[in-house]
Every structure is written in C-alpha cells, then in structure tokens.
Amino acid sequence: MDKRPILRLNDLRVSFQSGKKFVPAVDGISFELKEGEILGIVGESGSGKSVTSLATMGLIPAPPGKIDNGEIIFEGNDLINISEKEWRKIRGNQISMIFQEPMTSLNPLFTIGNQLMEAIRLHTDLTKSQTKVRSMELLKLVGIPRAEGILKEHPHQLSGGMRQRVMIAMAMACNPKVLIADEPTTALDVTIQAQILELMKDLNKKTNTSIILITHDLGVVAEICERVIVMYSGQIVEQGSVHKILKDPQHPYTKGLLKSVPDLRGKKDRLYSIPGTVPAPGTIQNGCRFAARCEEAFGQCRTESPELYKSEKDGHEVRCFLHTLKEGSDKHVGVTS
DSSP, rough: OOOOOEEEEEEEEEEEETTTEEEEEEEEEOOOOOOOOOEEEEEESSSSSHHEEEEEEETTTTTTTTEEEEEEEETEEEOOOOHHHHHHHHHHHTEEEEESHHHHHSOSSSSSHHHHHHHHHHOOOOOHHHHHHHHHHHHHHTTSSSSHHHSOOOOOGSSSHHHHHHHHHTTTOOSSSSEEETTTTTSOOOOHHHHHHHHHHHHHHOOOEEEEEEESSSHHHHOOOSSEEEEETTTTEEEEHHHHHHHSOOOOOHHHHHTTSSOOSOOOOSOOSSSOOOOTOOOOOOSOOOGGGGTTHHHHHHHSSOOOOOEEOOOEEEEHHHHHHOOGGEEEEEOOO
C-alpha cells in the first residue's frame, strides 16, 4: 500500500536581499515526504538544501530573507502564512530539526539536563520528576549510557558523537512526525558517522518518524535513504529512488557527484571533481544553470532553461535536455515544475 504524504512542498521560492535587490536561493522546489520515509537531499554547498530545510521549519530570517511563493503543506495545512505563535506549537513538537554542528546548538553554560528538560517542558504538561524520567528515557533511546550522569554534564565534557546524540534526543523529545537532519554527521569521524546513521535508521523503524536527511555525501544517502532529491543552484535537477539514481543517474550533475565518490576497490591516480563551482544565486539568467560546468552541454543548454521532466515509466524526474532527447517526449508525463 502506498503511504500518504505527510509533508509536501509546492513551488517553494525563497530569496535574500543583497544590496537593493533580492536574489533567489531556492527557486521553485516541489517534493513530498511520505509517512515513515527517509528522504535524502544532496548537492554541493550553495545548492539551497539548508535554505529549503529552514523554510520548512519557519526559520527564514526576515529581513534579509523572504518566502516569495509556494506552499508548505503539513498534514493538509499550509504553513506559509501561519503566525509565529502557531509555528511554536509545530516547531520542535511535530516537525523537529537536527542542526549541522551540535556545539553551536547546545548552550555551553547549561547542563545537558537543563537543555533537554527545557525542550520537553516547552511542549508537554509533564511534572519536573516526569520530565527527568523522560529525559533519561530519551538518552537511552539514542544509545547514551549512564543517562543520569550525562544529565549533569556540560556540552564541552562530551565527545562530538555524544553531543550529536543529545541533539537527536532533543529533536525526538516530543515524538515528532517529521525530523529534518541537516548534515548530522559532517563533523564526526567515520566510525561515529556510521553509529549516528544506524541510530537514525533505528529511530525511524521504532517511531515511524519521517526523516529528511540533508547531506553532500551520496554514500550516506545510499546507506539509509529510500528516495533522493539532487539539488543544484536552488533547483531540483533529479529526483527518484535511491536504487535508480545510484545505478542509472540521468543528470550530468548527478553523474559528476557519483564519479567524485572515492572507490576503495580501484586505484586512481587522481580523484574526479566536477570543474568549476556552484554559481552565485541570481547570476545565471539564461540557459541551464549547470551548463558552464557540464561536459555534455550543447547549444540549447546555453539559451533555454530545461524544465523538470517526469518519466512515464517510473516517475523519475530530471531537469535536462539530454534526457528528453534520449527518451523521446512521448515517454514523459510532462513538466512537473
């Protein structure tokens, strides 16, 4: 049975003020997250991944940022125009977020217990003693031993992996329906990364929480995600099942990201890297935004902007003229954005 979407973004556009004009950071993003699903969003720095997650949490700072257009539908309700008071009921309670660097998210002056219990008390009616019990339950849930002792410690007394586990415990405090994890393993060593990913997989199974995992690492996506969205310069360039995208990527950017992953089985003189860098927001007015870095670009790519085409066969979406030439226009349902 197909799961129902719990969160849906429709044509989301976010811009930030630069001087006297606004430049687009996210430009027409549309996707859905299903109940109990782990969805990956990948792309280089500057692709718009984190801005998408902040918009979904109602955390775009205004000024300088603003949501220009679109819908954020959570359980049938559009969150775009709700008040800050209404956001506070949803944020941390029904939609939670784990930020990139736990040391900047945890207050160094307060104990872990202070901060975890405050997160619980903010959204529940539990007494002080019940809150402490719940805090210890959460620390055990995320695999932290000697939970009572950890409650008395300050963030600097914990390792990076332990701090990240505390952040996950805080995010899970109210059993959210959606958990957004923004690069949760970036600052951690490989062994701890694997443990945190295993923990998130485990939480997803135990609590049926839907997870959006934002990362630049396709290895992480292959490990725990069911579907993946590839973003570039504020747009979705490819979207589909992890198996399909890893086995048969359609967009040259996705192919480049996959070629950049180190292969331990073969010895290469030099690791592949995509030439150039992600363009600054608003700098490309005509043509495909990836054309200047694309080894397969041709005339049309530099004058026209490709739409996001959806394959009739498997629902796979790709923003590339090469794809339409190869598949033929009759094999597409049509433009999805």
